[in-house]
Amino acid sequence: MRPLPLWLKSGRVQTGLVIIFILGICAIFAPYLAPNDPNEQNLLAILTPPAWADGGDLMFPLGTDSLGRCVLSRLIFGARVALTVAFTASVGAMIIGATLAHIAGYFGGWIDWLIGRVVEIWLSFPPVILSLILMVGLGTGLRNVVVAIILVDWTRFCRVLRSEVIVLRRRDYVSAAQLVGFSHWRTITREILPGTLPLLITLMSLEMGVAVIVEAILSFVGMSVGSETPAWGQMIADARQNIYEAPFNLIAPILAIFFAVFGFNILGDGLRRTLDTRLTQTERT
Amino acid sequence: MANPSPSGPILSAQNLCVESLGGKERFPVLTDLNFTLEPGKILGLVGESGAGKSMIGRTISQFLPHGFAVTKGTLKFDGEDLVGMGADRRRDLLGRDIAFIPQEPLSGLNPVLSVGQQMKEHLLRIGLQPGESWKLRALKEFEAVHLPHGAALLDKYPHQLSGGMCQRILIAMAFASRPRLLIADEPTTALDVTIQARIIKLIGEMQRRDGTAVIFITHDLRLASQISDEIMVLYAGRPAERGPAKQLFSDPAHPYTRCLQLANPNISGPRRGLFILPERMPGLRVLKELKGCRFASRCPNVMEACTQTEPPLADIGPNHIAACIRTEKTPDIVPPPLAPGREIASANIHFNGERLTKAYTTAWSPFASxxxxxxxxxxxxxxxxxxxxxxxxxxxxxxxxxxxxxxxxxxxxxxxxxxxxxxxxxxxxxxxxxxxxxxxxxxxxxxxxxxxxxxxxxxxxxxxxxxxxxxxxxxxxxxxxxxxxxxxxxxxxxxxxxxxxxxxxxxxxxxxxxxxxxxxxxxxxxxxxxxxxxxxxxxxxxxxxxxxxxxxxxxxxxxxxxxxxxxxxxxxxxxxxxxxxxxxxxxxxxxxxHDYTRSLLAAVPPDDVNSEWSPVLAEAGYQVE
CATH class of the missing domain: 3.40.50.300 (P-loop containing nucleotide triphosphate hydrolases)
Incomplete structure (x- = not known):
């Protein structure tokens, strides 16, 4: 058996992967795992406490909300929206950001200047406001949430990666590749991209955590998916009115968001520690 | 502050061994190190990378890498045991009585502090005369190392200065406390050849002024022979030869010293071939298992007996020892004949550049010319x-x-x-x-x-x-x-x-x-x-x-x-x-x-130790921008 690669040996990476794996299972097998239909309203059993509390019902392990919907089922189904947004938005933001970063860093000159200024202007908008404005313009729906997050967050990738590209661009092996006749495209993909890949992966996993939060914010203000699709932010918004009668309705989705973001962040941190070539061996251990 | 004791060596090592204890196995890093350094003398440490040259400096400061420790022998600074002494006492000695000049002048200075701030910190630590301001003292020290415009220098940051100037500042700092021992670890390797000559001369001048003992670590045998009183050649963590500098260079006893000398091309006289030392120095793992002489695998004079037992360091002359059992054969090592000179009769011109000019401009921006x-x-x-x-x-x-x-x-x-x-x-x-x-x-x-x-x-x-x-x-x-x-x-x-x-x-x-x-x-x-x-x-x-x-x-x-x-x-x-x-x-x-060619040539240490090394010490190029 081949030994595990270094990055898989890190406890942080393992923790992160386990959390994301659990969430992924929940999202994929939601219809089989959820005890109830998440949208089914049971007006005879509204604001039921969790099963272990007085008056709890085993049918609703985490209780019900003000419309009598099963909290656990909604949590499990909510993972679908959260993870879809996390993966697609971070991949999209990564593609736009990384492409522009490689172009800017590799070619330099006026292209670099132009991209740099666009990023700066973009970054000077408050990101949440910008995504709200975008959602108002685009209308609600899962696809539009993803588009909004991509349009807000590509700058993060562009900024960080550009400086890494510039460092690699000055390496002699890039000059050597040009001398043996590599085209620009080939030089970037074969010589530079392998060097920026660790940073790219790390940034992506951090971006997934950010995307989960932004989606929660948007669904909290009702600007995300429609009310027929359960989402964690929506659950927080719904539970707000009954915060004293049924605190668990609020705590459950908050814990779910915390759990997901923690998983992505600790994975990103672990990847950064193990993949970043700039860290020395001693820092790693 | 300096109070050199009139008698006794400044630094002495006896059977000093340093081992790496990391993991389960122990590897010898330095073996059987014996030397004494008298006040005012310069000891040159020469060897290839990995020979353990820098490890000696780190042992003196007890700044060994993780997992390394002195396992045998003693190392005494002016009679005090350096290995066993308390951290407080050592901290007191380092930087004050024992000074260092690092290899990379730029990394020796803190990039975010101005030269003045760093000088002040150092001077306050080593203590000033009563009533003396640190600024005046700093200027005095700068003057001693021939740094012009000292007052302007204080406000500069290291990146605004050339490598040679940074190294001068570090030398000024090192000598400010009138140390009794100076450790210079390849102080000129990162510098240009003309600046190297000036820095070496400067270290010599300061050393004579204060009567400082110096350990000069270098890979360049020719350079070491020019400035040292005594040279120790290290091979794989063990001294191969130790002797008076001039004698060791002109008449090396150990084959390794001879080979090192012949591997370096000469600068004067007829060109000779280069002696090619095969392979590499044995690594720590190999050394541990090795029975015979460490150099045997690369030695041109190797014979059966060499691979049986490690040769002892034997006297071969006054103050001259070598770890070789057949030193009489060493002069027989000769460089291979020079490849016959080729006649470039062919008028076939491959490349022709005429009036080539390249001007670099600052990065593109619409707001700045x-x-x-x-x-x-x-x-x-x-x-x-x-x-x-x-x-x-x-x-x-x-x-x-x-x-x-x-x-x-x-x-x-x-x-x-x-x-x-x-x-x-x-x-x-x-x-x-x-x-x-x-x-x-x-x-x-x-x-x-x-x-x-x-x-x-x-x-x-x-x-x-x-x-x-x-x-x-x-x-x-x-x-x-x-x-x-x-x-x-x-x-x-x-x-x-x-x-x-x-x-x-x-x-x-x-x-x-x-x-x-x-x-x-x-x-x-x-x-x-x-x-x-x-x-x-x-x-x-x-x-x-x-x-x-x-x-x-x-x-x-x-x-x-x-x-x-x-x-x-x-x-x-x-x-x-x-x-x-x-x-x-x-x-x-x-x-x-051209004058410039002459100054370049004069900056190279001569092949013959007895000929005078007189680099042109013009201060051109040392301008504060």
Whole structure:
């Protein structure tokens, strides 16, 4: 058996992967795992406490909300929206950001200047406001949430990666590749991209955590998916009115968001520690 | 503060052993170290990298790497035990009674503090005379190391100063406390040859002023013999030979000392061949199992008895000891005969550059006007078939900029480049394709020149990837095996990554990549600087051998004049972007015409220890910007 690669040996990476794996299972097998239909309203059993509390019902392990919907089922189904947004938005933001970063860093000159200024202007908008404005313009729906997050967050990738590209661009092996006749495209993909890949992966996993939060914010203000699709932010918004009668309705989705973001962040941190070539061996251990 | 005791050595080591205790196994790092250093004397420590030179400095400061410890013997500073002493007492001594000059002047100073702040901190720590202000004291110390404009210097940050100036500031700091012992770890390796001479003279001057004992660590035997009273040659953590500097250099007893000396090209007298020390110094793991002499595997005088027991350090003369059982055979080691000089009869001109000029401008911005600076100014030169042309000059003289113009990484702002009769000045795509098959470059720093994520086999055949020839993996591996054989690497190296090779091996790979498409011209930018003399000799020899096989010509950039003298047929001396002198190497080196060439040549330590080393100590170029 081949030994595990270094990055898989890190406890942080393992923790992160386990959390994301659990969430992924929940999202994929939601219809089989959820005890109830998440949208089914049971007006005879509204604001039921969790099963272990007085008056709890085993049918609703985490209780019900003000419309009598099963909290656990909604949590499990909510993972679908959260993870879809996390993966697609971070991949999209990564593609736009990384492409522009490689172009800017590799070619330099006026292209670099132009991209740099666009990023700066973009970054000077408050990101949440910008995504709200975008959602108002685009209308609600899962696809539009993803588009909004991509349009807000590509700058993060562009900024960080550009400086890494510039460092690699000055390496002699890039000059050597040009001398043996590599085209620009080939030089970037074969010589530079392998060097920026660790940073790219790390940034992506951090971006997934950010995307989960932004989606929660948007669904909290009702600007995300429609009310027929359960989402964690929506659950927080719904539970707000009954915060004293049924605190668990609020705590459950908050814990779910915390759990997901923690998983992505600790994975990103672990990847950064193990993949970043700039860290020395001693820092790693 | 200095209170040198009138008698007794400043530093003495007895049977000192340092071992690495990391993991389950113990490896000896330094073995049987015995020496005494009298006040006011200079001890030169010489050896290849990995010989344990720097480890001695770190043992004195007890700043050993994690897992390393002194396991045997004593190390005494003026009678006090350095190994067993408390941390407080040691901290008190270090920087005050024991001073250090580091290898990299820029990393020796804190980049975010001004020179004045760092000087103040240091002076306050070592203590001032009553009523003395730190500023006046700092200026006094700057004056002692011949730093002009001391007051202006205090407000500067390290990055605003040249490497030579930073090193002077560090020397001023080191000597400010009138230390009794100074440890200089390769203080000039990162500096230009002319600055090296000035720094060495300065250390000598300061050392005589204060009667400081100095440990001078260097890889350059010639340099050590010029400034030291005594030299200790280290091999794989054990002294190979120790003796008075002049005697050791002119009449080495240990074969290793002799080989080191012969591996370095001479700067005066008739050119001689280089002695090629095979392979490398044994690693820690091998050393542990080794029974006989450590040097046996590379020694030209090896015999059966050498591999049986470790030879003791035996007296062979007054104050002269060597760890060899047949020192009488050492003078028999002679360099191989020089390859017969080639006649460059062919008038076949491969490369012709006329009035080449390159001006660099600041980065593009619509809000600032761009300023420009001429790195290369109107340089004319030609490269004939099979000809090796050397370019020498200090850093900043435009050597590397010229190399980039020649290979086509940059386009000249003015002038004309003709390659085999074809004008390629404009560097259009068609020109680039033509150039690529004709001219290739070997880069300076193997660390940066090899993509750490590619395997060696893929790196050396990179050129095939772009041309589309030999595209299949198998064909490429066949070609890689051929190339690796030519440059003297085992075939299994093809599957390794650059990080698994030594510095010398990486540089071979670097050469192989340039040779892949068999270009007619190679441009080599400082390819042997930073390598050990034994590795340097191997590489120079390899280049000559490859020329015999493939007949390429080469533009060889170096700051090391003796290497250029050994290798090149013609030489050009560059100064501030211009060629100030050029001609046949012999002629330029024996009868230099330009003042700058003369000062460059005078800065090289002479081959003969008895001849006076008198570098021109003009202070030109030391201006605070």
């Amino acid at each position: 761009r300023s420009s600076f001429k790195a290369v100014n109107s340089v004319d030169f030609t490269l004939g078939e099979g000809e090796f042309v050397g370019i020498v000059g200090e850093s900043g003289s435009g050597k590397s900029s010229l190399a980039r113009l020649v290979v086509g990484l940059d386009t000249p702002t003015d002038g004309k480049i003709t390659l085999a009769g074809r004008d390629v000045t404009a560097n259009r795509n068609a020109d680039k394709a033509f150039r690529r098959d004709y001219i290739q470059m070997v880069f300076q720093d193997p660390q940066s020149a090899l993509n750490p994520r590619r395997r060696i086999g893929s790196i050396v055949t990179q050129a095939n990837e772009a041309t589309g020839l030999l595209n299949s993996h198998r064909e490429r591996m066949v070609r890689a095996a051929e190339l690796l054989k030519e440059i003297g690497l085992p075939p299994d190296a093809a599957m390794r990554f650059p990080s698994q090779l030594s510095g010398g091996q990486k540089q071979r790979v670097n050469i192989a990549r340039a040779l892949c498409t068999l270009p007619k011209i190679l441009v080599a930018d400082e390819i042997v600087s930073g390598l050990d003399v034994s590795v340097q000799a191997q590489l120079l020899d390899l280049l000559l051998k490859l020329r015999d096989e493939h007949g390429f010509s080469m533009l060889f950039i170096s700051h090391d004049l003796s290497v250029v003298r050994y290798l090149c047929d013609r030489v050009m001396v560059m100064y501030r972007g211009e060629v100030v002198e050029s001609g046949r190497t012999e002629a330029v080196f024996s009868k230099p015409q």
